[in-house]
Amino acid sequence: MSFKTTIEPFRIKMVEPLRMSTEAERIKYLEKAWYNPFLLSSSEVLIDMLTDSGTSAMSNRQWAAIMMRDESYAGASSWERFEEAVHRVTGMPYILPTHQGRAAERILYNYLGGPGKVFISNTHFDTTRANIEYTGAKAVDLPCQEAADEDSDVPFKGNLDLDKLEQAIHEYGVSNIAGVILTVTNNSGGGQPVSMANARAVADICSRENILFILDMCRLAENSYFVRHKEPGMEQYSYLEIGRAMCDLADACVMSAKKDALVNMGGFLTLRHGDMANACTSMLIITEGFTTYGGLAGRDMEAIAVGLEEGFDPDYLHYRISSTAYLGNKIRALGIPVLYPIGGHAVYVDAHRLYPTSLCISTPANRWCANFFSSAACDP
Numbered sequence: 001m002s003f004k005t006t007i008e009p010f011r012i013k014m015v016e017p018l019r020m021s022t023e024a025e026r027i028k029y030l031e032k033a034w035y036n037p038f039l040l041s042s043s044e045v046l047i048d049m050l051t052d053s054g055t056s057a058m059s060n061r062q063w064a065a066i067m068m069r070d071e072s073y074a075g076a077s078s079w080e081r082f083e084e085a086v087h088r089v090t091g092m093p094y095i096l097p098t099h100q101g102r103a104a105e106r107i108l109y110n111y112l113g114g115p116g117k118v119f120i121s122n123t124h125f126d127t128t129r130a131n132i133e134y135t136g137a138k139a140v141d142l143p144c145q146e147a148a149d150e151d152s153d154v155p156f157k158g159n160l161d162l163d164k165l166e167q168a169i170h171e172y173g174v175s176n177i178a179g180v181i182l183t184v185t186n187n188s189g190g191g192q193p194v195s196m197a198n199a200r201a202v203a204d205i206c207s208r209e210n211i212l213f214i215l216d217m218c219r220l221a222e223n224s225y226f227v228r229h230k231e232p233g234m235e236q237y238s239y240l241e242i243g244r245a246m247c248d249l250a251d252a253c254v255m256s257a258k259k260d261a262l263v264n265m266g267g268f269l270t271l272r273h274g275d276m277a278n279a280c281t282s283m284l285i286i287t288e289g290f291t292t293y294g295g296l297a298g299r300d301m302e303a304i305a306v307g308l309e310e311g312f313d314p315d316y317l318h319y320r321i322s323s324t325a326y327l328g329n330k331i332r333a334l335g336i337p338v339l340y341p342i343g344g345h346a347v348y349v350d351a352h353r354l355y356p357t358s359l360c361i362s363t364p365a366n367r368w369c370a371n372f373f374s375s376a377a378c379d380p
């Protein structure tokens with residue numbers, strides 16, 4: 001994979017002026033916010049690197065689709081376009097629109113979780129873990145061993161450790177395992193990709209043991225890019241084919257559309273089995289909205305339908321991954337410790353290695369302290 005940057009495969013039609021600030025002003029803002037970027041006002045931030053979530057600019061086709069929205073309570077044409085787009089990517093028969101990824105998680109893990117239940121994942125994202133633990137269930141992270149070495153150039157550090165998965169099934173007992181969750185890319189594991197071979201092996205173990213296999217597909221398109229370019233034998237497939245093949249392995253998918261669907265708000269839950277779909281749909285209606293809009297306005301569903309297609313565009317994905325790698329490799333060359341190889345949606349700076357521990361101030365958001373580029377964990 002090339003680490004050169006590339007020109008943007010789009011034309012910028014609109015600009016939003018930024019409020020310029022001096023270095024002295026920014027130091028003052030940071031002091032006032034206890035060095036916690038979550039406490040800053042956005043007008044105080046010149047270059048915002050807080051998160052990748054919901055921060056994409058939308059395309060001309062997305063804005064045009066928004067104008068075609070149908071806000072009917074039931075059976076809106078916007079729902080039909082959304083459902084068709086989600087079905088094309090996931091192949092799943094049951095599709096539940098939610099206002100964010102965590103709403104899809106709440107519905108699914110409330111249904112599957114509860115005291116005594118165990119979920120196993122390559123790494124639970126924080127909202128995933130919170131939704132699981134809130135039900136009284138246990139969330140167990142089993143990242144592959146290669147993930148522990150931040151500097152090695154191993155291509156699929158997002159993988160789940162298969163030996164440890166077998167051990168965990170034995171240890172907790174198959175009837176207590178409520179699901180195995182693969183998050184692609186592995187966000188809390190540094191945006192590292194998961195190989196198709198690993199996803200297939202996890203799915204095989206789950207099907208052998210009759211355990212549900214759940215895909216958190218937030219960054220499915222980016223993950224497909226890595227699979228196609230780094231996994232032998234996969235270069236002949238399109239990004240969409242790879243993404244779809246991964247979904248085909250799963251019993252359920254959750255997605256925050258604020259990621260690879262390139263919108264500012266939205267999410268969904270997709271299910272393969274009718275009994276689960278019935279139970280989750282009742283919960284959707286009680287907590288989000290009617291089945292054909294859930295937590296979304298018609299205009300949101302239109303933007304997601306287009307974004308899900310554009311998120312798999314080869315030129316876009318190449319630009320996206322190579323510009324992230326360009327930034328990461330440049331700052332690594334300057335001696336800043338980053339998680340390597342550079343992942344998809346972010347460059348993860350190792351705050352512990354970059355700063356003395358005394359700078360890790362204990363605030364409710366201290367996981368994010370000393371964070372320049374993304375969610376480098378910091379446990380003082």
Ligand SMILES: Cc1ncc(COP(=O)(O)O)c(C=O)c1O
Nearest residue numbers: 053100101102125127187218256
């Ligand atoms: C892997 C993963 N799962 C779930 C979520 C939760 O999605 P949302 O922020 O839309 O609620 C996120 C958000 O960052 C995520 O990255």
